[in-house]
Amino acid sequence: MDRQERLQKAIAKSGFTSRRKAEKLITDGRVKVNNEKVTELGTKVGPNDQIEVDGIPLEKEEPVYFLLYKPRGVISSVSDDRGRKVVGDLISDEIDQRLFPVGRLDYDTSGLILLTNDGEFSQKLIHPSYKIxxxxxxxxxxxxxxxxxxxxxxxxxxxxxxxxxxxxxxxxxxxxxxxxxxxxxxxxxxxxxxxxxxxxxxxxxxxxxxxxxGPLNLGNLNPGEYRELTPHEVKQFSDLAKKNVK
The missing domain is CATH 3.30.70.1560 (Alpha-L RNA-binding motif)
Incomplete structure (x- = not known):
């Protein structure tokens, strides 16, 4: 069975960034495959190919998914140059994966936001064509x-x-x-x-x-609290995206 996939999809699945941003990294000449610079978006890679972005090898993390009740006064980002609190500050240091928010909530807006290291999953949830x-x-x-x-x-x-x-x-x-x-x-x-x-x-x-x-609500969470999504909830999102994009 052919296990190859497009380079931008492989980068997104690694949790490095979204597929759309991965495409720009490729066309900007910042990606190498097996030590060779690649700028063609149609390039396919397999599980044994070594991918680097800006000279840094991509590590394939186990995908994780979290639901966070974002309080007001918190930035929907992993960092902030003005030193304000970001959603990443609310996640335990025991979580080793590099998480990023799925979409954004304004600084003064509270409520449900998802965090993951799965760029492909994130793209499906925020793109309007998937109708979530x-x-x-x-x-x-x-x-x-x-x-x-x-x-x-x-x-x-x-x-x-x-x-x-x-x-x-x-x-x-x-x-x-x-x-x-x-x-x-x-x-x-x-x-x-x-x-x-x-x-x-x-x-x-x-x-x-x-x-x-989508199918998720805040349940019994309080502002600043979070929980991990169940495999069934992750599948619900994937199934919903497939159904809606047809």
Whole structure:
């Protein structure tokens, strides 16, 4: 059986980076296979080939997957040049694998975020073509009409960019305080998308939380806590991505 695969896929599976970023590493001439520089994206490698990025050999780590309840005031990154707390700081030092977040949550947004060392898995979850639902709950100033809520599904424009959600609904209203709680489901993940969509209608977001990511929710986790995904949960994501991309 042919066990060869594309070079960018092998780099992503190693946990080094995503497939898309691996493609740029290749075209930039930063990758070597068996000590030979490779710049062609169609290059295939096998399990015995030695891959180097910037002169550093890739080590094939066992893939791991974690669900983290990200608190507000934490950066969705593995490092920050301004010294702010990052999601990696919340993971135990006993975990040896080099983890990175799947997508991003804003600094002021809390909720469910996944961390892994599996770049291929990460790409499937964040690319809109795989149609993985992400459910957000926002507390806003003001009480939108049903027409405005429906407009979010049709799509709104913000700073020249077209933004839309799969579904939206009002969960709760407080007419005395003039506040509302809104639920939005997205399949894309553009920068500050939920906040920008609501701001385009004139509503300021006071709090924002991601409640669900695909089949997963936060369960009994508290902010800052995490747990490892079960093999069944990882398979659920893979099966969902395969089903949706057809």
């Amino acid at each position: 639902n992400k459910v957000y709950v926002a507390k806003i100033k003001g009480i939108p009409s049903k027409e405005e809520i429906n407009l979010l599904k049709k799509g709104v424009e913000h700073d020249g960019e077209y933004l839309k959600c799969v579904s939206s609904r009002i969960l709760k209203t407080d007419f005395k305080k003039q506040k509302s709680i809104i639920e939005l489901t997205l399949q894309e993940g553009k920068n500050r998308q939920v906040r920008r969509m609501l701001e385009s209608l004139g509503y300021q977001v006071e709090k924002l939380k991601r409640e669900r990511f």
